[in-house]
Amino acid sequence: MPSPVKPHPRTPWQEFWYRFRKNKLAVVGMGVILLYVSIALFADFFYSWDFVVGNQIPNAFATVGTKAVVELGGKKVEHLYILGADNFGRDVLGRMIHGARVSMIIGFITIAFAVLVGGSLGAIAGFYGGVLETIIMRGADILLAIPNMLFALAIVAAMGPSFQNLLLAIGITSVPIYVRLVRASVLTVKDQEFVEAARALGARDGRIIVRHVLPNCMAPVIVQATLGIAQSILSATFLSFLGLGIQPPAPEWGNMLSEARPYIISAPHTLIFPGLAIMTVILAYNLIGDGLRDALDPKLRR
Amino acid sequence: MGKAQLSIQNLQVEYHTDEEVIHAVNGISLDLEEGESLGLVGETGAGKTTLALSILGLLPKPNGRIVDGSIFFEGKELSKTSEEEMRQIRGNRISMIFQDPMTSLNPIFPVGEQIAEALEVHFSLTKEQAEKKTAELLELVGIPRNRMGEYPHQFSGGMKQRVVIAMALACNPKLLLADEPTTALDVTIQAQVLRMIRDLKRRMRTTLILISHDLGVVAQICNTVAIMYAGKIMEYGKIEDVFRNPLHPYTEGLFASIPRLDRTQRRLSSIPGLIPDPSNLPTGCVFHPRCPYRMGVCEKTVPPLVEWEGRKVHCLKYREG
Numbered sequence: 001m002p003s004p005v006k007p008h009p010r011t012p013w014q015e016f017w018y019r020f021r022k023n024k025l026a027v028v029g030m031g032v033i034l035l036y037v038s039i040a041l042f043a044d045f046f047y048s049w050d051f052v053v054g055n056q057i058p059n060a061f062a063t064v065g066t067k068a069v070v071e072l073g074g075k076k077v078e079h080l081y082i083l084g085a086d087n088f089g090r091d092v093l094g095r096m097i098h099g100a101r102v103s104m105i106i107g108f109i110t111i112a113f114a115v116l117v118g119g120s121l122g123a124i125a126g127f128y129g130g131v132l133e134t135i136i137m138r139g140a141d142i143l144l145a146i147p148n149m150l151f152a153l154a155i156v157a158a159m160g161p162s163f164q165n166l167l168l169a170i171g172i173t174s175v176p177i178y179v180r181l182v183r184a185s186v187l188t189v190k191d192q193e194f195v196e197a198a199r200a201l202g203a204r205d206g207r208i209i210v211r212h213v214l215p216n217c218m219a220p221v222i223v224q225a226t227l228g229i230a231q232s233i234l235s236a237t238f239l240s241f242l243g244l245g246i247q248p249p250a251p252e253w254g255n256m257l258s259e260a261r262p263y264i265i266s267a268p269h270t271l272i273f274p275g276l277a278i279m280t281v282i283l284a285y286n287l288i289g290d291g292l293r294d295a296l297d298p299k300l301r302r
Numbered sequence: 303m304g305k306a307q308l309s310i311q312n313l314q315v316e317y318h319t320d321e322e323v324i325h326a327v328n329g330i331s332l333d334l335e336e337g338e339s340l341g342l343v344g345e346t347g348a349g350k351t352t353l354a355l356s357i358l359g360l361l362p363k364p365n366g367r368i369v370d371g372s373i374f375f376e377g378k379e380l381s382k383t384s385e386e387e388m389r390q391i392r393g394n395r396i397s398m399i400f401q402d403p404m405t406s407l408n409p410i411f412p413v414g415e416q417i418a419e420a421l422e423v424h425f426s427l428t429k430e431q432a433e434k435k436t437a438e439l440l441e442l443v444g445i446p447r448n449r450m451g452e453y454p455h456q457f458s459g460g461m462k463q464r465v466v467i468a469m470a471l472a473c474n475p476k477l478l479l480a481d482e483p484t485t486a487l488d489v490t491i492q493a494q495v496l497r498m499i500r501d502l503k504r505r506m507r508t509t510l511i512l513i514s515h516d517l518g519v520v521a522q523i524c525n526t527v528a529i530m531y532a533g534k535i536m537e538y539g540k541i542e543d544v545f546r547n548p549l550h551p552y553t554e555g556l557f558a559s560i561p562r563l564d565r566t567q568r569r570l571s572s573i574p575g576l577i578p579d580p581s582n583l584p585t586g587c588v589f590h591p592r593c594p595y596r597m598g599v600c601e602k603t604v605p606p607l608v609e610w611e612g613r614k615v616h617c618l619k620y621r622e623g
Binding site for chain 1: 358360389390391392393394397398400401402405406407408409410411419420423424453466469472
């Protein structure tokens with residue numbers, strides 16, 4: 001029998017996008033992040049690595065918009081310091097652009113790691129319960145009991161400051177949130193009838209978890225992950241600021257702030273611009289997070 | 303009895319919680335021949351769903367367990383079968399239709415994918431083959447094949463129940479357990495779905511156990527009926543016999559509580575009292591506290607199964623000789 005009304009086929013993804021688009025601030029946030037990501041991707045196209053780490057002592061503290069002669073690959077070239085130069089005469093904008101690369105990568109990798117590890121542990125804990133759950137959840141509680149920053153600091157301090165250790169430290173500290181979040185969602189989803197129905201169809205546990213339970217738990221995880229990226233970037237800049245993250249002369253927003261600290265009065269541009277970069281990125285991620293929460297929350301539909 | 307497709311003997315199922323033991327099924331014996339359709343009728347809490355779940359080996363773990371008795375399906379004892387073997391039987395040889403079509407479909411996958419899942423789990427089909435079979439199944443339950451890619455929320459309740467039925471029928475099961483398949487539907491849709499189940503059952507020659515609390519629903523589809531009360535079968539026999547001349551006082555009470563159109567009734571009649579607490583069952587006959595024909599012995603003696611006028615009944619009113 002033909003259905004009298006042809007329902008407009010809208011996939012969940014389209015439905016989500018339709019609702020997300022209504023939140024203008026979130027769309028702006030997404031635009032900002034896309035801009036930062038593309039800048040980070042094409043950093044080498046704007047400024048060469050050698051230039052942003054090489055000293056140009058004669059141009060130290062060049063103010064915003066100064067034109068000066070710089071040495072690049074043995075040649076003397078005229079260069080416009082769009083956002084001025086720092087204490088070694090290095091281009092602030094160039095360093096910020098290359099620093100964006102580090103921040104973007106750290107944000108994504110640490111959260112991807114945390115969601116993957118925390119998510120799987122949480123799914124196992126929630127789905128199977130029992131002793132396994134107790135072990136996993138108490139482990140997560142132990143990690144949560146240690147202040148995040150302190151724990152990341154301890155890891156980096158013990159293993160030595162390097163990019164990998166920075167990723168590991170921030171990644172591990174982010175894991176327990178996702179364990180708890182995914183477990184809680186799994187608990188509400190696993191008793192629904194369609195899970196029972198899948199079991200009655202003869203599906204294995206693995207299939208039930210991956211196909212039926214986890215996809216129905218994704219909404220809060222996506223929101224938390226977006227906010228988590230902001231938190232990760234902040235942690236990374238903080239650790240770099242303390243000298244435990246990215247080591248100079250490699251540029252990173254945190255260590256740029258750290259190096260600029262003594263010159264806050266005499267050359268404020270060396271501090272203000274990296275600070276603004278951190279602020280806008282964090283703000284943008286938070287706006288996206290809020291937008292996602294509204295778009296994915298089933299209670300707020302329509 | 304040897305050729306019964308499904309044979310349940312003295313099945314007892316309990317749920318253990320920290321405080322108490324709930325006796326959900328207390329010694330049920332049933333034999334189903336191939337192609338038969340049995341209606342399982344009883345009030346909420348009579349143990350109907352528990353019985354179905356124990357056939358599928360899906361009793362909630364770790365609380366629910368089969369304490370005694372056995373379930374034979376095609377000569378194989380299901381309660382002693384390994385989990386992996388049970389998994390291969392589920393959805394393939396025995397499948398189940400759940401009560402609420404609104405919640406028994408996964409909201410985030412198109413219905414076509416969900417029907418195909420049973421095929422994916424049990425057979426290795428190519429994508430095209432699975433899609434073709436899914437389209438056939440959809441048409442079998444009266445849904446146009448071009449709606450395969452749509453999501454559950456785009457279907458009405460009756461349509462969703464059809465999808466659920468298509469899922470259950472995907473692998474041509476030998477035994478179909480339908481747990482109140484029409485309870486959540488409108489009366490008009492109920493009739494459609496019931497007619498469809500009956501036709502499909504005939505066409506595919508599936509054995510059917512239909513769980514319901516609605517005697518009318520059972521009358522439309524089944525040839526035998528078992529009346530359940532507090533985890534026990536009170537009366538079991540051919541549907542015409544039971545409906546024409548109920549023997550057990552409980553069955554009598556059930557029929558008396560159906561509203562009638564041909565008589566003026568100020569109030570609907572009901573069976574006095576409530577179904578007993580399954581953690582604290584009455585001694586003797588479980589029905590005696592509510593029984594209008596109660597005798598002194600009913601409190602002490604558990605009524606044996608008596609063959610009476612071609613059916614089986616658990617009541618001390620009927621004694622051989």
